[in-house]
Amino acid sequence: MGKIIDMKDDNDAIDPQRRAFLGVAAGVTAAVTVAPGVLLHTVDAAPRAEPVTSDVRWGLLIDTAKCVDGCSACVDACHHENGLNLQTMPAEQAVKKWETQKPAWVRKVKLQDNQTGRMTTLPLMCQHCDDPPCVDVCPTGASFKRADGIVMVDRHLCIGCRYCMMACPYKARSFIHGDVHGQLTSVPRGKGCVESCNLCVQRRDFGQESTACVDACAAEGHHAIVFGDLKDPDSTICKLLNEMPSRQLREDLVLNTGVRYSGV
Amino acid sequence: MAKSVLTVGLVALGLVWALAQTAQADDMKRYVVAGSQAAKLESCVEPTELMRRQHMEFIKHQRIATVHEGIRIEKYSLSGCVDCHISYNAEQIPQPINQADQFCGACHAFAAVNLNCFDCHAAVPNGTPLDAAAMAAHDAAGVAAQVQSHRDGENH
Ligand code: SF4
Numbered sequence: 442m443g444k445i446i447d448m449k450d451d452n453d454a455i456d457p458q459r460r461a462f463l464g465v466a467a468g469v470t471a472a473v474t475v476a477p478g479v480l481l482h483t484v485d486a487a488p489r490a491e492p493v494t495s496d497v498r499w500g501l502l503i504d505t506a507k508c509v510d511g512c513s514a515c516v517d518a519c520h521h522e523n524g525l526n527l528q529t530m531p532a533e534q535a536v537k538k539w540e541t542q543k544p545a546w547v548r549k550v551k552l553q554d555n556q557t558g559r560m561t562t563l564p565l566m567c568q569h570c571d572d573p574p575c576v577d578v579c580p581t582g583a584s585f586k587r588a589d590g591i592v593m594v595d596r597h598l599c600i601g602c603r604y605c606m607m608a609c610p611y612k613a614r615s616f617i618h619g620d621v622h623g624q625l626t627s628v629p630r631g632k633g634c635v636e637s638c639n640l641c642v643q644r645r646d647f648g649q650e651s652t653a654c655v656d657a658c659a660a661e662g663h664h665a666i667v668f669g670d671l672k673d674p675d676s677t678i679c680k681l682l683n684e685m686p687s688r689q690l691r692e693d694l695v696l697n698t699g700v701r702y703s704g705v
Numbered sequence: 706m707a708k709s710v711l712t713v714g715l716v717a718l719g720l721v722w723a724l725a726q727t728a729q730a731d732d733m734k735r736y737v738v739a740g741s742q743a744a745k746l747e748s749c750v751e752p753t754e755l756m757r758r759q760h761m762e763f764i765k766h767q768r769i770a771t772v773h774e775g776i777r778i779e780k781y782s783l784s785g786c787v788d789c790h791i792s793y794n795a796e797q798i799p800q801p802i803n804q805a806d807q808f809c810g811a812c813h814a815f816a817a818v819n820l821n822c823f824d825c826h827a828a829v830p831n832g833t834p835l836d837a838a839a840m841a842a843h844d845a846a847g848v849a850a851q852v853q854s855h856r857d858g859e860n861h
């Protein structure tokens with residue numbers, strides 16, 4: 442594993458010329474012409490007007506060597522960004538139950554090598570599988586993979602059966618058990634649906650550069666998470682994947698995950 | 706005898722209620738926020754008659770485009786409804802639009818149609834919460850309730 446080639450859809454091999462052409466075409470609309478022939482590449486901050494395409498595949502690379510034990514900046518940032526903190530423990534519920542049922546799009550997980558005793562700590566979120574088991578089992582088509590590789594739930598269609606939660610090998614999904622109030626405009630969510638990390642899809646569609654967890658980790662000075670386009674050989678994430686050894690968690694399942702880990 | 710008095714009473718009560726609802730819906734149905742995008746328009750994104758009968762169809766198709774294809778500049782937008790038709794109380798606190806005396810809520814109460822959109826969608830314009838320091842600054846300036854960041858839809 443580790444070969445970038447793994448990350449392309451079989452029927453969707455990249456044609457470099459097409460990419461170059463698209464680059465130019467996008468430049469015409471989204472970039473500022475500084476001088477003839479010189480394009481200042483800008484991230485188009487305008488809301489998305491065209492359907493997402495498979496020319497990009499979003500992903501994360503997590504360097505577990507940089508992830509700090511006891512830090513939960515990414516988890517807190519995710520809660521803040523997506524309004525997960527709008528839910529609090531129901532008065533009548535036992536703490537233990539709440540701990541297992543509360544919304545968790547990203548969790549801090551500790552791994553121990555029982556032979557050497559080596560501890561690793563890492564953030565675990567939806568791995569944005571290329572071949573997502575959650576989508577396979579969903580009876581309503583609510584779980585789906587966007588063309589740009591983001592796996593998410595269409596809450597209009599979700600019936601709350603939770604098959605996907607059982608199918609996910611990473612325990613990446615959670616279910617909203619109670620009424621939610623005060624939702625954010627950009628993240629509608631409510632009782633009876635399953636949800637999981639969507640790589641800050643609201644940021645993607647408005648041309649922002651990173652995710653809430655990446656920003657928070659960098660703000661703490663840890664820089665353990667890198668976000669980017671796995672199909673763009675010039676992106677930081679691709680260069681890093683080329684340089685350093687990385688793995689998919691549970692690579693034996695051959696899901697071709699969009700989230701990769703190094704140092705595990 | 707007693708029974709017919711009761712019936713008459715109930716019918717009268719029902720009529721009063723219906724009248725109140727009609728008046729409320731009448732009051733609310735033309736309501737737009739002063740200075741909002743809608744305030745400058747002759748009608749909403751479609752002619753008023755069409756909007757009254759078809760708005761649910763419009764946003765239903767729009768949701769596929771947004772959720773599955775990531776398109777965020779669709780003409781029909783639920784957060785657009787909220788932005789233009791939200792009202793504020795004397796303290797400048799936005800009133801949830803699905804409340805029975807508000808734009809969506811009043812008509813839905815009149816038409817006796819359940820309104821589920823806002824079980825999940827924000828019923829007031831609500832951006833990502835400000836961090837503590839920014840919130841304190843806005844509080845101090847007395848504008849906390851008005852400060853919203855709009856990220857979900859065209860110009861809202
Ligand atoms: S990690 Fe789980 S929720 Fe995410 S795409 Fe894979 S199976 Fe689905």
Ligand code: SF4
Pocket residue numbers: 578579580581582583584594598599600601602603604605606634635
């Ligand atoms: S809980 Fe929702 S998203 Fe998950 S399998 Fe059932 S219908 Fe699909």
